[in-house]
Amino acid sequence: MDYFPEIVQVLPHHDYTVTVYFHDGKIVLYNMADLLNKPIFEPLRDINVFIGACTILNDTLAWDIGGDKDGSKCIDIDPDTIYQLPAIRKEAI
Secondary structure: OOOOOOEEEEEEOOOOEEEEEEOOOEEEEEEOHHHOOOHHHHHHHOHHHHHHOEEEEOOEEEEEOOOOOOHHHEEEOOHHHHHOOOOOEEOOO
């Protein structure tokens, strides 16, 4: 059975990184800075949007740009992409 990573907590930071906590205890630091020059991520250049709209939708890291939890108005990152990053630490679950 393949593992599907489920994100349970996200903490955005002012340097355009996000600490991402998975349900199995793995914790990674995801850096968005290099992606901000792509048009899809343009709204996140505003640090207030980056911090304020950061959330979890459908078990993944997302930014609720519309403010109404409508997945079609969100920017999200594939949880597999994030899970493949090296752990900054792993907590017991």
